[in-house]
Amino acid sequence: MTTLLSLRNVWVEFGDKIVLEKINLDVAAGSFVSIVGPSGAGKSSLLRLVLGQEVPTRGTISLDGTVLPPECGPDRGVVFQRYSVFPHLTALQNTMFGLECAQSPLLARLFGAARRAAQEEATAMLEAVGLGDALHLYPAQLSGGMQQRLAIAQALLKRPRILLLDEPFGALDPGIRADMHLLIRRLWREHALTVIMVTHDIREAFSLGTRVLALDKRRHDPHAPHRYGATVVYDLPLRPREDDEAAPAQAEAEQAPPQRFAV
Amino acid sequence: MRWVNRNMRRNDRMIAGALPILALLVVYLVLAAQRHALNPSDKILPLPDAMARGLSALLFQADPLSGHFLFWTDTLASLERLGLGLGLATLGALVAGLVLGVLPPVRATLGPLVTAIAVIPPIALLPILFIALGLGETAKVALIVVGIAPAMIRDITDHIASLPREQIIKAQTLGASSWQIMIRVALPQAMPRLIQAVRLALGPAWVFLISAEAIASDTGLGYRIFLVRRYLSMDVIIPYVAWIALLAIAMDFALSQASRRAFPWAYGASH
Numbered sequence: 001m002t003t004l005l006s007l008r009n010v011w012v013e014f015g016d017k018i019v020l021e022k023i024n025l026d027v028a029a030g031s032f033v034s035i036v037g038p039s040g041a042g043k044s045s046l047l048r049l050v051l052g053q054e055v056p057t058r059g060t061i062s063l064d065g066t067v068l069p070p071e072c073g074p075d076r077g078v079v080f081q082r083y084s085v086f087p088h089l090t091a092l093q094n095t096m097f098g099l100e101c102a103q104s105p106l107l108a109r110l111f112g113a114a115r116r117a118a119q120e121e122a123t124a125m126l127e128a129v130g131l132g133d134a135l136h137l138y139p140a141q142l143s144g145g146m147q148q149r150l151a152i153a154q155a156l157l158k159r160p161r162i163l164l165l166d167e168p169f170g171a172l173d174p175g176i177r178a179d180m181h182l183l184i185r186r187l188w189r190e191h192a193l194t195v196i197m198v199t200h201d202i203r204e205a206f207s208l209g210t211r212v213l214a215l216d217k218r219r220h221d222p223h224a225p226h227r228y229g230a231t232v233v234y235d236l237p238l239r240p241r242e243d244d245e246a247a248p249a250q251a252e253a254e255q256a257p258p259q260r261f262a263v
Numbered sequence: 264m265r266w267v268n269r270n271m272r273r274n275d276r277m278i279a280g281a282l283p284i285l286a287l288l289v290v291y292l293v294l295a296a297q298r299h300a301l302n303p304s305d306k307i308l309p310l311p312d313a314m315a316r317g318l319s320a321l322l323f324q325a326d327p328l329s330g331h332f333l334f335w336t337d338t339l340a341s342l343e344r345l346g347l348g349l350g351l352a353t354l355g356a357l358v359a360g361l362v363l364g365v366l367p368p369v370r371a372t373l374g375p376l377v378t379a380i381a382v383i384p385p386i387a388l389l390p391i392l393f394i395a396l397g398l399g400e401t402a403k404v405a406l407i408v409v410g411i412a413p414a415m416i417r418d419i420t421d422h423i424a425s426l427p428r429e430q431i432i433k434a435q436t437l438g439a440s441s442w443q444i445m446i447r448v449a450l451p452q453a454m455p456r457l458i459q460a461v462r463l464a465l466g467p468a469w470v471f472l473i474s475a476e477a478i479a480s481d482t483g484l485g486y487r488i489f490l491v492r493r494y495l496s497m498d499v500i501i502p503y504v505a506w507i508a509l510l511a512i513a514m515d516f517a518l519s520q521a522s523r524r525a526f527p528w529a530y531g532a533s534h
Contacts, residue, residue, distance in 0.1 A: 053432055072435035083427035086434075088451045088528050097447065098437035108443040138528040151433075158437055 004029040004194050005050065005162060010059035011229070012045055019045050021229035023059070025213075027162075032188055032195045034209030036202055041215045041230040043198040047166050050196060051078055063161060074098070077160030081167040084151035085139045091150050092135040095122035098158045122157060129153045129183060145176035149183065156191060165197040169204065181208060212236045309498040317498030321487075333487065337503075341484040342510070344400065345472050348407025352468075353461055355412050360419025360453060365445045370420070377420075381413035386474060393479065403475040410471040411464040415457075422456045423449045455529035458522040462515050469511060 005027040012020040020042045027033055035043050048054040049061060052072040061068045063075060078084070085094050099118040100108050110118050126132060129149040139147050148168055155163060165184075169177045185208060188195055199205050205212050214234035221227055271279060295308035309317070321334040329336075363370045363377070389406055396402040426449065434444050476485030484503055491499045523530055 051432065051436070072432055074436060074438035076436055078433060078436050080429045080433070083429035084433055086430060086448060086452075088526070097434070097439075101434075101437055101439045101443050101447075105440065105443070108439070108447045140528060140531055154433075154437065160436070 002029050003027065004064060005196075006062050007049075008060050008062075010049065010056045010061060012042065012049065012054065013057040013229070017226040018229035020049075020215075021231050023231055025232065027194065027196065029194050030192055032193075032208060032210045033197070034205035034212045035196065035198045035215060036200070036205045036212060037215035037230065039200075041217070043215055044166055046215065047164050047196065047198050050162070051076055051164050074102070074158050075161045076164060077155030077158055077162070078164045078166065079148065079151045079155055079168045081170045085147055085154065087139050090136045090138055091126060091131055091142070092119065092122055094139070094150055095126055095154050095157055098154065102158075122153075125153045125157050126150070128187070129156075143176075145172050145180060148172065148180060152184070152187065156187065156193075159191075162194045162196065165195060165199075167198055167200060170200060177204075184208065206238065210238055212238060306495045306497055309501065313498045314502050317496060318502045321499065333482075336482055337484045337487050338506070338510075340482040341472060341476065344403050344475075344483070345407065345468055347404045348411070348472070349461060349464070349468055351404065352408045352412040352415060352464065353457065355408070356415035356419050356460065357450075357453065357457055359412075359416045360423060360457075361445050361449055363416065363420040364423025364426075364453070365449050366441065370424070374420070377413055377416050380409075381417060385410035385471060389475065389478065398479040403472070403480070406475045407468050407471045411467050414467075415460045415464055418460045418463075419453055419457060423453055426452060451526075452529075455522050455526045458518050462518050465511055465514055469507065473507075 003026045005025075007023050007025040010020065010023040010025075011018070023046065035046060037043050045054060049056055050068075052068055052070060055070040072078075086097065089097065096110075096118045097108075099121065100110050103114060103118070104110055109115075123132070123135060126135060129152055131146060131149050131153065134142060134146060134150075139150065142150065151168075168184075169180050172180060181204065184195070187193065197205070197208065212234070213232050214236075215230045216233045217228050217230050218233060219228045291308070292310075295305075295310050298305045298308050299310060318334065321337075322332065325331060326333050359373075359377070363373060385406060388409055389402075392402040392405050392409070396405055430448060431444060434448050439447065472483075473485030473488070476483040477489040480486040484507055488500050488503050
């Protein structure tokens with residue numbers, strides 16, 4: 001497996017507060033990396049670094065061997081817990097947005113045949129995530145789970161090299177969350193995605209991921225707790241992609257007790 | 264039952280809302296009748312028939328000097344100034360708000376200037392406008408623009424700058440440039456707020472219009488009110504004020520309806 005994303009000696013500091021320290025990480029193409037850790041351990045910071053929303057204080061992040069510029073780009077897609085879709089656009093318009101930006105730099109709108117092609121592509125993607133009946137609804141008319149499906153469709157249409165999920169299912173009901181797990185697994189497999197997902201839910205991390213990273217502080221100074229940052233304390237490879245495809249039933253993987261993988 | 268829970272039905276709300284207005288009218292009529300009982304030629308609180316007579320002269324009889332029907336020329340002149348002022352201020356607020364709200368360097372450069380202009384009382388600038396632009400229409404429109412635009416710019420800027428960061432990030436991961444974010448993400452979401460800002464600016468806009476007309480003009484609703492004040496013509500002033508109120512309410516209502524029609528997503532479209 002080839003390394004897609006690599007972080008070399010990455011530090012994040014705000015003033016004298018150290019958030020992340022000495023992160024060295026290689027993410028293989030096609031892997032599904034779950035990141036867990038206590039609140040404030042810098043899980044989301046790490047994700048924002050890869051996304052380009054934050055810049056490391058030290059160290060380099062490279063995608064496919066090229067150092068990433070300090071801003072977001074279409075090579076990295078993202079789904080946040082909330083506010084991932086545009087409230088003023090319908091589901092279809094939300095999904096077409098990425099195509100329109102790429103093909104029409106000045107107006108960011110398409111007309112005629114190009115528009116119909118984009119609509120078809122977006123519709124197909126929305127059907128793939130189960131929103132075929134909600135093409136012309138605004139996000140406010142969609143449930144939380146449907147909004148996240150829309151956000152995923154929107155991101156996938158740009159065919160990002162890497163898909164970043166920041167607690168994407170954190171605000172959903174347990175039942176809906178199980179549906180979303182099946183969806184993201186299916187999309188991950190069908191589109192050969194590389195996914196990094198931050199989550200609070202340990203079970204989710206283990207049932208979805210091919211690799212689980214736990215972030216925490218290695219050391220703790222009671223007099224200056226901010227002087228030590230979090231880093232990767234556990235790096236657990238769970239199963240290679242091939243094994244997963246051979247795995248008997250998806251439901252079983254969903255039910256798998258996390259203890260099985262505990263170190 | 265607690266008062267916070269006493270919700271009224273639609274019909275009851277209409278009746279309750281009409282009551283104070285009716286009460287005010289009755290109080291006025293009683294006071295006016297009392298004064299007229301003592302002095303039949305009282306001008307301070309005219310009775311409705313006197314107002315009708317005063318107004319009909321302006322409505323239906325051409326002014327012997329100019330040949331105009333004054334009520335209509337006044338209304339037209341005032342609405343033209345108000346419309347121009349509001350239009351320019353709205354356009355300016357939208358463009359400036361977008362640029363300031365989306366682009367941090369522009370916000371850092373021009374934000375303090377907008378704030379500084381916003382704290383100057385616009386009426387204090389009126390002499391400068393009259394000196395610089397003359398006593399014509401330009402100065403009056405400029406007063407309205409200077410009076411309401413800074414507050415609108417600040418409102419739109421704040422609104423756009425407070426759009427969830429996630430949306431701006433998401434747009435970038437979908438390949439949007441700064442320009443595309445401005446016109447496809449920020450602009451549409453600023454529109455309902457812009458209409459809201461125009462509605463709030465209507466009040467101040469009328470104040471600046473009437474002030475400018477009172478000081479230097481030869482036509483307009485404000486001009487007429489201040490002119491006939493010299494003759495204690497309350498029979499003209501009161502209908503004019505009521506007419507101004509009616510125009511303002513109509514504009515406010517039209518804007519609010521237009522916003523609901525054009526931007527249903529902003530009003531929590533029903534599930």
